[in-house]
Amino acid sequence: MEEGSSFQDLFANLLRKLKDADKVAYVSEHFTPAHNVDDMFSFLWSLEEAHQLLTPRISRAEKSETKAEKFRAEGNKCYQKKLLDKALELYNQSIVFAPHPEIKIEKCPDGKINTTSNERQEDLVSEGQGTSCCTSEKEEGYKALALGYANRSAVLFELGQYEKCICDIDYALLHGYPKILHSKLAERKAKCLIALQRRNEAKSLIESSLEALDALALDEEKTKLSRSNLQSLSQQLDKKFIDIHPNTKYKLLFSFENPSPPKLSDHNPTIPALSRSVDLAFSSTQGRYLIANKDIKPGDVIAVEDAYSKVVHLDSSLHNHCTECLARCLTPVPCPICSKVIFCSAACRMRALASYHGPECDILTSLAVLDIGKNSVLACRIISQTTFSQLKNVVPVYLAESAEKPPASLGFDGAGKYISSDYRTIYHLVGNKQSRSVSDLFKRCAMAFVLVKLLEQTSRFFVDAAGVAFTPSVGDIILTGSTLFIHMMNLPCNAHSVTEFRININNYQQSVTSEIGCGAYGVMSLTNHSCNPAAARFTFGATEVLKAVRFIPAGTEVTDSYGEHYCVQREESRIASLLQQYYFKCACEPCRHHWPTYCGLLEECMLKCVSCNNPIDFIGGKCSKCNLDYTKTSRSEKFNVITYNWMEVVVQLKRIKEEFDLAYKGVIAGNNSTENINKLCEFIEFIDRTQVLEDHQLMVCVVFKAGSTTWNSILAHRYNNTEVLKTKEFYKLLEVLNPTKERFQEVSRSPLFLKALMARHPLDRLLSAYRDRIEDQTHVTSQAREYGPQILRHTRGLRFESHASFNK
Template sequence: MSHPTIKLIEKYLQDLLSHLARSDRVAKVSEQFSALRSNTERVQFVHALIEGANLFPALVEDFKNDAEAVALRQKGNEMFKTKNNEAALELYTKSIANAEKNSESLAVAYANRSAVLMEEGYFKECLEDIKNALCNGYPSKLKPKLDARKEKCQQLVQSQKATPYHQNIPCIPEEIRNKHIACATNSVEIKDNDDLGRHIVATKDIQLGEVIAVEKPFCHILVGKTSSHCRECLRLCYNLISCQNCTEALYCSKNCKEKANSYHKYECKLLKTFTLLGMDKMKMLPWKIVVIIRDMYDKIRNKDFVEDGIYRSGRYEEIHNLVGNDEKRPVSDMFGRCVTAAIIYHLMKQTSFFTSEDDEEMFQNLLLKHLQTAPCNFHQIFEMVEAEETVEIGAGAYSFLSMFNHSCSPNVVRHCYGTVNVLRAIRTIQAGEQLFDNYGYHHAVEPRESRRSSLRKQYFFDCSCEACEQDWPLYPDLPDLGVVALDCLDLERLRNGDIGYAQEIVGDVLEAARKMEHPQPNKQFAELQEAAKQCFALIGNVRRKNNHLLK
C-alpha cells in the first residue's frame, strides 16, 4: 500500500529550504534563527515556517485489514510449502498484525504459524498459538486438524530444549559494588575537568576481561526487527502478539503489551506515519524519552532534581545532563533537528498527550535537547547471528556508558544481554588511567584520516588517541611477534557459534592476551582481543541455528 503524500522526514527539510529560497528568505531566516537562544523558541520558529509553507505531513491512519492479512498469509503458505520456514513465520506474524480483531483471518494466521512452530520444535509456542487461534473463532470445519496438532504438541512439549537468548547476566558482588555509581564496580570513578569533560578513571588496576559495569538503559527502542523481537523488552520471540489497534507494534507477552501502554497509547496512532517518515533510532529514542518522563515536566521546569551523591542509570536526571554539543553545531545542523522536532510535535498534537500549553513548550524543549544528545551518547543494542555477524536490534540511553571518552584503541568493550550492556576491560588498565570506549572504527580496520573525519562529523572533536597520534597501521601491517597467539585456539568453533567452547576457552584467551599485550600494537594481541570479544559476544544475545530458523 503506497502513501504518496508522505515523504522521508529529511525531504521536508529540503522542501522548506526550497520554499525559502524561492522567496529569497534563506539569509534572513538564518539570521533570525541564529539569534534564538532557547530550544522552545527554535522549535516554535521552525514550526511556524513549516506551517506557513503548508508542508506538514498528514497523519496516515493505521488500521487492521483482513484482505491484507489474507494476502500475507497466502504468501506465508507458499513459503511453508517450499520449506522456507523463516520467511513463512515472518509472513504469518505480519498477517496476525494486520488481521482484524476476533476475525477468522486472525484465527487462521495463528493456526498456520503454529504449524511452522510445530515443525521447528517450538512446542510451547505452538500451543500458545493454537490457544489464540481457538480464542479468535477458528473455523469448526478446520478444528480436527488443529486439535491433532495440539494433542501431538502436548505429548512433545516436555522434550523441548531450552534455548536461552543469552547466558546469565554477570552480577557485581556486593563487596565490590561502587558506592557512587550504581551500575559499576569500585574499580572506577567519575572525573570532570575542562579538557576532558566528565570521564571515567580507574581507581585500581583492572585486569583484562574484568567486568567493570552492568548497566540497564533508562529507555530503549526496537530497531528494525519488528517481526521477530518484542517491541517492549526486545526479546527474540517467534510467537509475537499484536496491538489490537495498529499493525506496527508486536509483543512477546500480554505482560509486555500492558507495560508498553504507558507510551504506546500515544504512539499507536502515530507509528504508521513515523515509519513512513523513516524515523530512525536517533529520532525515535528522543521521542520516547520525552513521552515517558511526562510526569516529570514540572520537576524539570523547576529544576527540582534529586542529589543523593549516587549516579543512577535508571534515573532521568542523568540523561538530562548528557552533553548535546549544541554550541558546536552549525546553524544548518540545528535547523534540521528543529524541522524534525516541529514535525513530531505537530503529529503529537493530534493525540491526547498535551493537557496544557506549558506541557507543549516543555515537550518542544526536551525533544530538541535529546535530538542533540542522541548521536553523541546513545548506544546500540545488538545480537550475534550465525557466525560472526553482529546485527543491531535496538538502541538505548545508557547514561554511565555515555561518559566514556573515545579511543581508536579502546581498553573496554560492551556486549548485550537482552537490553543490559555489560562492560569489560579488553586491555589491562592501570590505576589512575582513563577508560576508553570506541565510538566508530578500530585502528586496525580503518585508516586514521577516515576515522578522524567520521568522529569530527558526528562528535565534534579531533581524535588524539595513541593510535591516531602514532598512526598505528591496519591489521595486515601490524608488527608480528613471530609466535603463535594460542596453540589450542580453534577459531572455527567460535565462528560457528559454539557457546560451550567459548565459555571453556575464554580464560585461556585472556591469559595469553595478558602475556602478549606489549609492545603495542602487535598482531598477536589484536587476534587475541578479537577472540575474547567473540567469546563474550557468544554468551550475550545470540540467535542460534535450528533447521531453517535462526534462534
C-alpha cells in the first residue's frame, strides 16, 4: 500500500489486478446472497491479491513534545493579544500533543475499573478535590503537559470559567509544574475560590502557600512579588465585595450546554428502553416494528436509549467532542497514548481506555487516511468494545439463534428481555444480504478485510481474557472478519446519526442541526420509516430520544423518518433513495397516495369522518362514504362511534390556529416556553384527530376514477354522461379557454371547466402526463407540476357541490 492511500484506491487496485488476471468471474462466483458471510470472508482471506493490495499501513497519532511546545508558544502570543478563543484552542492542542504518564487500568472481578493511584488522583482533580498549590512533591514530571494546563488555566480565569480553571491548576500541579511558580497558581486558584464564594478554602490555600514559600528557602527578592500578592489577597478576604471581573468579550464561548435527556416515566417490561405505551410487533412484509397500545400525544416520550456503541466523526468534530460521551468539550483531557482524541473528563477517559480505545488508539489515524466511511469506523468500535474474547464466546451462540429462532424474537436474551447494552441486539439487526448485489457484497467484504488487517497490526485487539496479546489463528481472523462483514451490511441500514443543535443567536431560524457522529441503537433500529413520520429522534450526546411529533392512535404504527420527508423531497426521489440504501420500496401513506411537497399542499379545511376517515361534505354535513351525520354531535349505534358538529369544529380550529400562529412565532424567535410548546402540540393533535391529510388519491376518488385509464373516461364517469363532452356549450367554452395560470383561475368556476380541459389537445396531454406522474414515477413534466395542484384544488371544490347539482 502506498502511504496515504484511501480505501477506494486500494479497492480499485484490487479490481484492476483481478481483471488483468481474468479472475473477476471466478471471484464473483463466491460473493452471492446464497453464500454465508464466513465463506465469503474466508475466500477473500485466501486470495493472495487481497493481501498484496488491501493491507494498509499503520499510521499513529503519536505524542510530540516539540509540537506541544510549538502550540503553547503560539497560544502565549494570542493570550498576550487577548485573543482568548484562539489561545484556548492552541493550549488545548498543546495539552493533547504533550507526552503523558501511563495510565494502567485493570478490571476487578466485579467488572468495575481498578486504576493506579495516579489516575485516581486525576479523577479527584475532575471532581474538584485536587492537589494543593505549593505542596506537590512532583518537581520532575511531564513539563510540557503541566505548562499547557497552567497556561490554559490563565485563559479560563479570564473567561470566568472558575471551576474549570481550578481543575487545570490541579492538573498542572499533578504533572510536575515547577515549584518556584506554584505561588502564581495559588493566587489564581484563590481568586477562583473567592469568585465561587468559597472564601474559607481560599483563606486556607493562601496560608499554606505562604508557608510553602518560606520552606523553599529562596532569595527573598525572587518571592517578594508572589508573597505580596498573596498577602494582599488575604487582606481582601474580609471585605464584603471583591472585584473580580471576567472578560465579557467571549461570554458566548461557553454558552453551549450538554442537556440531560428526559426520563421514561413508565418502561416497557420486556424492552426497557421503550415506553409502556409501545409494543413490538412483527409481520412478514414489515419485519419488526413498533405499535402504539394506547393513544400517544405529540411531545410524548416513546423511547430513551443509550447507544451500544458510538463514534465521533473523524473530522473537526474529533477535536471538540468527547470520544466517549460525544459531549461538546472546550477544555479536554487527553488520551495518554495518542494525540487523536479528547475526553471531557478523567471518568470518560477511564471508561474508554478500559473498553475500546486501547485497540482503537493505534489505528484511528489510519482509518481517517483510508476514508473508509463512518459505518466502518463504528463497526471497528463495536468489536473493539465487545472484545475479541467475548466475540469468540457469543458469536457461535448468535449464529445458532439466527438459524433456530423466528425473526421476531432475535435480539431477546434468555430471560425474554431486549436490552440495549446486550451485543446480540446489534448483531441481529437486519443487513439485507439477500437483496445485495455481487459487487456490493464483495466491496463490503473488502472493507472488513482492511479493518482486520489494521487490527492485526495492533497488539491491543487480539488479546485473551487476561489481556495478554497472542497471534491470531486463521479461525480467529475469520471470526473477526465475518463479524465485521455483518456490521458492514447492517450498520448502513440501522446506524443513527448523532447530532447537535447549533443556535444562531442573531437569527434563530438559521440555527442548524449538525451531525457530529453516529451510533448503534438496538431499540431505535426497530422503528420503520414513513415519509410522514409519527415520531422523531433527538440525541443528547450518545443518548437518543424518540418523541411523538403527531397524534398516534392506539393500534397504529410508530414510524420514524430515515431521512426522506414528503414535504421537502419529491416522491420519486424519496423512493429511489430508500430503495438504494435500505432495500425496500416505500409504501407509506404519502408515497401510496402521491402527496405533493410543501409547495403543492392545499389550504382547504377537510374534516374527516371518525368512522372511515373520509372527508365530510360541508354542503350536506355528511360523510361522503358512510353517510354519517355531522350536523350535530350524536352516537351511531351502527358504527359504534360518536360524531361531532362540523361547524363547531371549524370554529374551534380557527381559535387553535390563532393560538398556534402566536406560539409558532415565539418559538421561531427563540422562545421555547412550556406554554408555546404546549400550544404547538395541542394544534398538531387537533389536526391529526380531525383533518383529512393531503392526499392525491382523494382527487381520483372525488372524480370516481374507478379503474379508468384516461381523463375523458374519468369525466364521463363523474358526470354519468358521455354526450355532454360534445355539446355546443362545451365547445363554446373551449374556444375562449387559454390555459395560463390567470385564465386557469378565472374559468375554474365553470362546471364545464374540466370537460374543456380534457378536450383541448395540448392540455389533454398535459393532464395525462400529470395522471402518469401519479401512477408511473418515470413520467414527469414541468407543466404537470405547475397545473397539478390547481387541478386538485378545482376537483376538491367540486366535491363540496356533492351530487345534488347533478341529480336535479
